[in-house]
Amino acid sequence: MRVLRRTLGTLLFLGAAVSCAPAPGDDARPGAVRPAVLAPYERLLPAPASARTGGTGYVFGAGTVIRTGPGGDEEVRGVGELLAEQLRTSSGLPLPVVGGSEGDGVRLLLDEGAEGVGDEGYRLESGPRGVTLTARTPAGLFHAGQSLRQLLPASGPGTVPGGEITDAPRFAYRGAMLDIARHYFTVEQVKRYVDQISAYKVNTLHLHLTDDQGWRIAVDGWPRLAEYGGGSEVGGGPGGYWTKDQYRDLVAYAARRYVDVVPEIDMPGHVNAALASYAELNCDGKAPERYTGTKVGFSSLCVGKERTYEFIDEVLGELAAITPGRYLHIGGDEAHSTPAADYAAFMDRAQEVVGRHGKTVVAWHQLAAARPAPGAVLQYWGHDRTPDAEKTAVAAAAKAGHPLILSPADRLYLDMKYDVTTGPGLNWAGFVPVKRAYDWNPGSYLAASGVPQSAVLGVEAPLWTETIATRSDLEFMAFPRILGLAELGWSPGPANWPSYRQRLAAQAPRLDAQDTTYYRAPDVPWG
Numbered sequence: 001m002r003v004l005r006r007t008l009g010t011l012l013f014l015g016a017a018v019s020c021a022p023a024p025g026d027d028a029r030p031g032a033v034r035p036a037v038l039a040p041y042e043r044l045l046p047a048p049a050s051a052r053t054g055g056t057g058y059v060f061g062a063g064t065v066i067r068t069g070p071g072g073d074e075e076v077r078g079v080g081e082l083l084a085e086q087l088r089t090s091s092g093l094p095l096p097v098v099g100g101s102e103g104d105g106v107r108l109l110l111d112e113g114a115e116g117v118g119d120e121g122y123r124l125e126s127g128p129r130g131v132t133l134t135a136r137t138p139a140g141l142f143h144a145g146q147s148l149r150q151l152l153p154a155s156g157p158g159t160v161p162g163g164e165i166t167d168a169p170r171f172a173y174r175g176a177m178l179d180i181a182r183h184y185f186t187v188e189q190v191k192r193y194v195d196q197i198s199a200y201k202v203n204t205l206h207l208h209l210t211d212d213q214g215w216r217i218a219v220d221g222w223p224r225l226a227e228y229g230g231g232s233e234v235g236g237g238p239g240g241y242w243t244k245d246q247y248r249d250l251v252a253y254a255a256r257r258y259v260d261v262v263p264e265i266d267m268p269g270h271v272n273a274a275l276a277s278y279a280e281l282n283c284d285g286k287a288p289e290r291y292t293g294t295k296v297g298f299s300s301l302c303v304g305k306e307r308t309y310e311f312i313d314e315v316l317g318e319l320a321a322i323t324p325g326r327y328l329h330i331g332g333d334e335a336h337s338t339p340a341a342d343y344a345a346f347m348d349r350a351q352e353v354v355g356r357h358g359k360t361v362v363a364w365h366q367l368a369a370a371r372p373a374p375g376a377v378l379q380y381w382g383h384d385r386t387p388d389a390e391k392t393a394v395a396a397a398a399k400a401g402h403p404l405i406l407s408p409a410d411r412l413y414l415d416m417k418y419d420v421t422t423g424p425g426l427n428w429a430g431f432v433p434v435k436r437a438y439d440w441n442p443g444s445y446l447a448a449s450g451v452p453q454s455a456v457l458g459v460e461a462p463l464w465t466e467t468i469a470t471r472s473d474l475e476f477m478a479f480p481r482i483l484g485l486a487e488l489g490w491s492p493g494p495a496n497w498p499s500y501r502q503r504l505a506a507q508a509p510r511l512d513a514q515d516t517t518y519y520r521a522p523d524v525p526w527g
Helices: 074-091 138-151 187-198 244-256 272-277 306-321 340-356 365-369 388-399 434-438 471-478 481-490 497-505 508-513
Strands: 002-007 010-014 050-053 105-110 122-127 130-135 163-167 173-179 204-208 260-267 327-331 360-364 377-380 404-406 456-463
Touching: 074 105, 074 138, 105 138, 122 138, 130 138, 138 163, 173 187, 173 481, 187 204, 187 244, 187 471, 187 481, 204 456, 244 260, 260 306, 306 327, 306 340, 327 340, 340 360, 340 365, 360 365, 365 377, 365 388, 377 388, 388 404, 434 481, 434 497, 456 471, 456 481, 471 481, 481 497
Parallel strands: 105 130, 173 204, 173 456, 204 260, 260 327, 327 360, 360 377, 377 404, 404 456
Antiparallel strands: 002 010, 002 050, 050 163, 122 130, 122 163
C-alpha cells in the first residue's frame, strides 16, 4: 500500500518516487518548470486528510451504476443523481441511478457512526467490485463524489485506482464572494461559478447584492430599488437585477451542491443606488444621480430618520424569508460619510433587525469598532498595512466570542492583479500571485494581534467587480487562486507550496475540459 498523509506540512508519498526532472526530449532550458507525474490520489485538490493507495481498482464501464443505499433516502438519491449527471458529462457513460447497496458500482452509504469524517467529511474505498462512498451526512457524500470525479480522467471513462481516503475539513466555513453590484452578472453565470467552486469543496457563496453602482435584488415593498437602482453599473452599462424567483432558483441550485448562499445588503455606506431610488432615504429628501464610478465612502443612509429603519427592516425581512441559510451580511465597511457615533447607533439597530428575522449577523470587520451583537460574525479584509489599532479591535471581538472569517485583501482578494503584466484587476493591496494567495496559515494569521486559532470560522475569497464585466474576466481572476482558498479551508495544513503547485498543475486538463479561463502562473508546472 502507498500511504499519503499531510504531516508537519509535508505530503509524504511512501512508495514510488515522484520526479520533477525533464524527461529525455523535454524542454530542459535552465529554469524551465516541468510537471511531476502524479498518481490519481496524489493529484487530489484539496489534499485529503489521509489516503492509502494499493490493490486492484474499479473500472468504469457501460455497466457501471450509482447505488444510493438502502432506505430510500431522497436526499441521498439527489446526491447520487447529481453525481451521475456530473460523471456522465465527463465519461460519456449512461450511469443509471438505482436504490440499494448490493452489487458492483458506486455505492453511497449514510453511516451516522462513521469515524474521522465529521459532518462534511467522508470515506472513499475503491476495489475491483466498485467504489463505496460513506459519510455521516448527504453533504459528506457530495464531497466524496467530488473527490471521485478527480480520481477519474477529465474526459472519457477510466479506472479508479484501488485505495481508501478518510477526509474531513479543517474549517466549517469555506467561502467565495461575488460582487454583482459593480457589474451585473446573470443567475446562469453565477450558477456556473457555483459548479466550479463546489467541485473543490467550497461550501459558501457570499453575494454582494447592493452598492453605490447598482441594486441587484427585487424587493416587493420597495420596487424602485431594482427597477431604477438596478439600471446602472460601473462604466455606465445597463445593469440589471434578479427577481425573487431567480434568487430562489440560485439558492436552490447552490443548496443541491451543498453551498449556502449568504446575501449582503451593504449599509450604512455603499448605498447610492438606494438613495437614488428613493429620495426619502436621504436626510435632505433629495435623491442623487445614479453612480457609475468606482470611488467609495461618499454615501450614507440617514441615521436619524425612522424611515431608514423601516426600510432596512422590510428589505432584510424579505431577503431573510427567501434565504434558508443562517447568515445575513450587512456590510458595514468604508462608511466614511457616517460619523462614528452614528455608525455605532445604526449598526446596533441593523443587527437587531437581523436577529428579529431569525438570522445571524455577518459584517465586515469595521463592526469591531462599534458594538457587535452577541454571536455576530466579523469578516476581516485587512492586509499587511492595516493599522494595529484596527487589528486590536478585531482581536478583542474574537476574544469576546465573535467568530472571524478571514479574507485578507493581499492574500484572498481575487480582484487584485497577479502581477504588473496581468489585467483586469486592481493593485491597491498589492499584487497577489498564485503562491501568495495560497502560502499562508489562516489559523495563525492574526495570532500576533491576539486572535486565537479557535476564533477562525474559516476563509473566504472575495471577487470585487469594478474592473470585471465578463465571464472570462471573472474566471481569469478567480482561477487558479480560488483553488488555493479551497485547500486552505479544507486540508489539515499547513500549506505546502511545492506539493500544491504540482497538484494545481494536475487540474489543468479538468479546467480545460470545462472551458474554464485561468491564469497560467509561471511558477506552476502546467506542462
